[in-house]
Amino acid sequence: MIGSKLKKITLFISLLAVLLIISGCLAEMRGQKITVQKRVGEDEIYEDYKEVTQKKQVQKAMDIVKNANWETTKKDMMRSADFQFQFPFKNSSEGKIASYSLWLSPDDEYLEIVTDSDKYVKLTKPDSEKLYEILIEEKLN
Template sequence: MKKMNEMGGQKITVQKRTGEENIFENFKEVNQKKQVEKAIDIVKNANWINKKIEMVRYADYQFQFPFKNSSENKIASYSLWVSQNGENLEIVTDSDKFVKLTKQDSENLYEILTGEKLIK
């Protein structure tokens, strides 16, 4: 049987941008194990590009989750944009990686992070 803390009490913290400035406020905490694992799978298995991307506006959301890297715990931090057409999520990491998620992954991840449907 797996110990509960093997996942490091894993949770995802989500912040939402308020107004037009680069200011974020705490929005949601995702700590349902299945949702956290699904979100991490989507992010880990995405087709990341090693490239510094300059986005034209501030991120819509930021999210973080802890992960184990061999012997140390780290926090993975991501900035997230909803694309102009409202169908895809675009994510940039603090280590200059970029991905535009597929429509399906975008819908799934958005719903986990916000509790809302991506396509209105």
């Protein structure tokens, strides 16, 4: 009789542990995505294009953006951005989202990015190629 109760308690504790581990993994994955929107026509109208949810790809894109040589300057671009992308700030309990506007250079060789906080960067060609492939799933030029 005691052995049967002990087995039930052990089973209950095991199931509880598995549920806690799974919920922890889901919480870690939640928010780790990049939302990409594509400009429609010549106006500033954007439609959902895709979501990048593969953890390695998201991290690689975040590293490229984070490690870029950003300039703090108001940059007026000649046309509306080709794409917009967003991802949540890592470790943000407030649910903040980082938003970026992305332009392809006229010769499609590199990417230019502007943030809402007036930061600008022209990515290197290798970083442009990597980021474009992650966000758009196509080769740049």
